[in-house]
Amino acid sequence: MRIGELADRTHVPARLLRYYEEQGLLSPQREANGYRDYPEALVERVIQIRGLLDAGVPTRIIKDILPCLDTPCSITVTDASAELLATLRRERDQLDARVSCLARNRDAITTYLNTVSERPPVLPEHLAQAVDLAVRTLREAPADAWDATAGGLEWDCWETVEHLSDDLFAYAVQLGPKSPPLTGNVPFLWEARRPGGPRNAVHADRSAGPEGLLQVLEASGALLVAMVRTAPSGKRAFHSNGVSDPEGFAAMGIVETLVHTHDLAEGLGLHWDPPSGLCTRALARLFPEAPTTTVPWPTLLWATGRGELPGRPRRASWTWRSEPLG
Structure with missing residues (x-):
């Protein structure tokens, strides 16, 4: 596929895709006429790269991680230097802290929205x-x-x-x-x-x-x-x-x-x-x-059918509303 199609399918601008290529994160194939051809597998690869970047992982670390990926969802460990492992552990700890912070922020927003909705x-x-x-x-x-x-x-x-x-x-x-x-x-x-x-x-x-x-x-x-x-x-x-x-x-x-x-x-x-x-x-x-x-x-x-209330007899059957409330 051409870079425009890859950009449309991944929602990543073409200029960023070219940047990924310059950084060694993507390796499109070259056709006989010199045009770049982006294989289907690069759709998932770009999504993986975008997710790592959004999580705060720098491109230099992503470049080291990507060769370990058989597929975007499967990691195979080959040779990993002590320096790389130490760097990845630091990055993981930073991601854990960001995830915790994001979860607290999400809960705060949820609390606010539900407070507004009473x-x-x-x-x-x-x-x-x-x-x-x-x-x-x-x-x-x-x-x-x-x-x-x-x-x-x-x-x-x-x-x-x-x-x-x-x-x-x-x-x-x-x-x-x-x-x-x-x-x-x-x-x-x-x-x-x-x-x-x-x-x-x-x-x-x-x-x-x-x-x-x-x-x-x-x-x-x-x-x-x-x-x-x-x-x-x-x-x-x-x-x-x-x-x-x-x-x-x-x-x-x-x-x-x-x-x-x-x-x-x-x-x-x-x-x-x-x-x-x-x-x-x-x-x-x-x-x-x-x-x-x-x-x-x-x-x-x-x-839940376990008691009575004034003017309300015990329920013979009951159910709850599990669907999200509007």
Whole structure:
């Protein structure tokens, strides 16, 4: 292809493409008539170069990295000098700092936009808070109490923690692929360990005891927190109630954590009264039809079919709105 077509397909001006060539980043082929011919593979190569430049990697480093690329998405290590490795480590650390700064800026912008729209945002920190509170509460349970039934569920408390862990894990992996599925789940194998038990991909090793079980919950929550924190806000992934965004998956993770810890607290004889702020954020994101003048925690229990509100009987069935709010 000619340089004009390459510029159109990569959205990089021709003058920059010529600069890349001068810097040794691109090597077009020469036809018999002397014209440059840019192979199809250079489309992805230019995108790779543009991404590295946008991330702050200088051309001298990019020139050293590109020969290590079999394809733009696959790195093969050949000979790398100690000096090059040290330089790349410094560049990586600087990129990590920029990513962290960009994530904070994105969260600040999200907070501002949601404040303007009068809806409190759901951020990764809120999900982390919910999981941390749940784990700390559940650590107070007697070691011999985990076979008790969890509230109104058909599962025992051990199985319910596995189910909650699996929910958090499943939401995280939905956001994981570069191009997430929009019509179905990432095809992990979900199976029950007994008839009537929860169908999970995540199962805890019972020999590790309750502390090991809670480590599984904590780790699954951390996976979702990390995925929500790093996923672009415009990313979309399948959920059975509608394609959702990172904030939606965070809100769903909060609701799963709060209400299943409620189920567990009933079975384990624990006190559980989560912060109103977490409930308010989850309700505003997932249950826009819920009343806003009632106490948030009882309202969330009503919204998920676990309680009544004045003038509102317990719901026989319920769902949430996972699609991004306009």
